[in-house]
Amino acid sequence: MEGSTSMKVVDQASLSSMFNPQTVAVVGASENVGYGGYGGRVLRNLVRAGFTGNIVPVSPKYEEVQGLKAYRDIRDVPMPVDLAVLVVRAELIPGIMRACGEKGVPACSIVSAGFAERGDEGAALQREILAIAGEYGMRFSGPNCLGIANITEHVFASASSLAWNLSELRPGNVSIVSQSGAMAFNSVLARAHEHHVGIGKIATVGNQADLAIVDFLEYLIDHDEQTRVVSVLLEALLPGDGRRFLEAAGRAADAGKSVLALKVGRTSQGAAAAASHTGSLTGDDAIYDDCFEAAGVVRVNDLDELWQTGNLIASTSGMSGHGGIGVLSNSGGLNSLFADLCGVEELALASIDQTTVDVLREILQGFGSAANPADITGHIKRDTLRDMIVAYDRDENVNLTVIGITPSGSGPYAVGIARNIVAAQQTTKTPVVVLWASSRDLETAGKATTDDSGITILLDAGVPVFEEPRKCARALRHLYRRRRREAEPAAFPRMITGAPAQAEPATGASPLLRDNLLESIGAERIPVARSLVAEDWEATVAAAEQLGYPIVVKVHSPGVAHKTELGGVRVGIADRAELRQAYEDLTGILDRRGEPPRLLVQELVAGEVEVILGGVRDPIFGPVVMLGSGGILVELLRDRVFRPAPVDTATAHAMIRSLNGAPLLEGHRGRPRCDVDALADTIVRFSEIFAAAPELTELEINPLMVGKEGSGVRAVDALAVGGDEQVREPAEAGRR
Incomplete structure (x- = not known):
């Protein structure tokens, strides 16, 4: 990916010029609005959206374009230009960018493709336009994007192929930032409009050569009062932008806003498609997942989930974070299905109080079911439906009502x-969501109008409507997690903000680059197993006698990262005879590899539970710490959690609780409780060590033995990988 947003500080004025221009110039405007007519479509869309400012076509070919006076050069435009949309061949962009700079244009949107996504030649061209922009203090989105929009102000500076009347678009407080122009301006916008969901602003970034996703995210969170939810369609953040993204998401929560992300690249096929699309590196998806979770970013899985969840969160801003869901439906079957889905999504159905039950019984008169979910039978079509909605509203155990309709x-x-x-909604405070699990317009033979469509009436009134039970339950899961974070901040520790600490380690500069890694870790206040290195049989015997049987013996080779896979570990050696057999086996393995007979002799550490503690320097998010269950089984169990490093004690405890293996640490089925506090302290210290060691790309303790409560933890094995990719093995101290 070319360019780096960290090189410049985004100023509010530049992005404000993009979203709130008085004059928009379309460079490359034409009469063609069909295939290939990107410049013509930008011009047409500005006009159709009802933009009230100046629309200026720029083209050396025409004196007039689509009925508007055209100019041969942007420098000939008689008024200041706030936003220039560039839609010409890639090789012409540098000259036009320089002309925009001379004109004093503060912001551009480059729709043209043919840059970094096309290889080395295009990447060089992209670097050239970035340098020109820097020379003149301009900011730009793209290249290879589809433009920008502010629906509220009728700014639709996009080459979208949408053909309907853009002036009918509904303004709202859900904004979109997307790498994919077509998905934002066509798929999401069309689906949202179809469901009467208002959209605020849309920014597409394409190759992110200058302005990137994180720049628009920061603007919408910090400077745009209208936006309450930012929906991000993401292929990849720029290297180094991960921390800014997460910190901006944290500020969103403080401002009562939410960030949703549809991140592609979960699979190898998706990652490859993303890379071919914009030249992006999608990054480690598990790290994205957990870093998003740490910052309160709601990750969704498809386009409908993106806009539906965004609209749901924006529509329920006054919802209480305490309570459960009340369900009213005319179908017992739908109630059962939805209750199952709520269980899958870990949603709590409200335990309605007796007063509510009595109201329902009085209305139902022995029919249906006066419980939650309530089967209200034919009352779904009667005015008594209002009374039941009011009854749920008065019940303090219900903080949201779902009405199921067949x-x-x-x-x-x-x-x-x-x-x-x-x-009913107009007289109550509890948010109402409708699950209309039926045909939209079967009764009107597919010709429903506003006057005879119940769904349209609800949408016009701002009531969220879902048509699939699964999607409704999934969106509610996101909503409830969001509201719980607001109501119980202590249960969701905040990420430590700012650049990762580069503090001097306790034992001096860069101790982890020394060969004696395990001893170095021990010197950094992480308890380790006593270990000695032996290079012949006599030294091995002496080490065993010094440590005391039983012991563990391992191969000690700089080229072996995973000793168990090589068969290079012997555990529980009880005497000299067993030691001799282990020595012959392990030195034989090393001899076949052409390596000297160097072994690691280690005390046998007893622990209740094995975990792995690791760190990786991610190109997107920087230093990240990982905790996993199972020690050597972590890759099989896939039970691990990542967090940006360093972490605090509250975050460390939250990491422990998130593991599927956490019950083992807490004392499952009569087992003794482990020293969870010591484990949390070790996670914190490990994260500090790794964050303060930029020379390391990876650091791992595996296994870390967690003892009974009060007995602490012990690191048994460790490895480190530096920038040269060399594995540094443990414990050279005490060499014999």
Whole structure:
């Protein structure tokens, strides 16, 4: 990926010029709005959206384009230009960028493709335009993007192929930042508009040569009062931008805003497709997952989930973080299905109080079920539906009501249902979500209008409507986790902000570059097993006698990262005879590898539970610490959690609780409770050590033995990888 947003500080004025321009110049405007007519479509879309400022076509070919006076050169435009949208061949962009700089244009959006995504030649061209922008103090989005929009101000400076009347777009407080222009301006926007969901601003970044996803995210969180939810369509953050992204997401929570992310590249096929699209490196997906979780970013899995969840969160800003879901439906089957899905998504159904039960019984008169979920039978079509919604609203155990509906979404019955829901909502405070699990317009033969569509009535009133139970439950999961973070901040520790600490380690500069890694770790206040290195049989015997049987013996080779896979570990050696056999076996392994007979002799450490503690220097998020269950089984169990390093004690405890193996540490089925506090302290110290050692790309303690409560932890083995990719093995001290 070319360019780096960390080179410049994004100023509010440049992005404000993009989203709130008085004059927009379209360089490369034409009459063509069909195939290949990107410049023509940008011009057409600005006009169709009802932009009230100046729209200026720039083209050396025409005196007039689409009925507007055109100029041969942007420097000929008589008024200041706030935003220039560039849609010409890639090789012409540098000259036009220089002309924009001379004109004093503060911001550009480069729709043109043919840059870093096309190889070395395109990458060189991208570096050239970045340098020109820096020379003139301009900022730009793209290249290889689809433009920018501010729906509220009727700014639609995009080459989108949407053909409908853009002035009908609904403004809202969900904004979109996307690497993919087509997905943002076509797929998401069209689906959101179809469901009457308002969108605030849209920014597409393409190759992120200058302005990147994180720049627009910071602007929308810190400087845009209208935006309450930022939905991000992400292929990859720029190297080094991960911390800025996470810190911005943390500020979003402080401001009562939310960040959602649809991140592609979960699979190798998805990562390859992303790389071929914008030249992106998608990064380690597990690290993205856990870093997003740490910062409160809601990660979604498809386009509908992105806009539906965003709209749901934005529509329920006053919702209490305490309580559960109340369900009213005309179908017992739908109730059972939805209850199952709530269980899958770890959503709590409210335990409604007796007063609520009595109200439901009085209305139902022995029919249906006066419980939660409530089977309200035919009352879904009667005015008594309002009374039941009000009853749930008055119940302190219910903080959101889901109304499940199976009749068609159009026709007189649908209209009556919708009007009752809207009327009840106007007199209550508890948010209402509708699950209309049926056809939208079967009753009207596919020709439903606003007047006979119950779903449209609800959408116009701002009531979130879902048509699939699974998607409804999934969106509610995201909502409830978001509200719980707001209500119980102590349960979701905040990431340590700012650049990772580069403090001087306790034992002096760069101790982890020495060969005696395990001893170095011990010197950094992490308890380690006593170990000695032996280079012949006599030294091996002497080491065993010094440490005391039983012992562990391992091969000691700078080229072996995983000794167990090589068969290079012998555990529980009880006497000299067993030691001799182990010595012959292990030195034989080394001899076949052409290596000297160097062994590591170590005391046998007893522990209740094995864990792995590791660190990796991720190109996106910087130093990241990992905790996993199972020691040598971690790759099989896949039970691990990542967090940006360094971490504090609260975060360390949260990492421990998140493991599937956490019950073993807490004393599962009569087992003794482990020293969880000592483990948390070790995680914190390890994260500090790794964050303060930029010369290391990886650091790992595996296994870390966790003893009974009060007995602490012990590191048994460790390895480090530096920038030269050389594995540094443990414990050279005490060599014999």
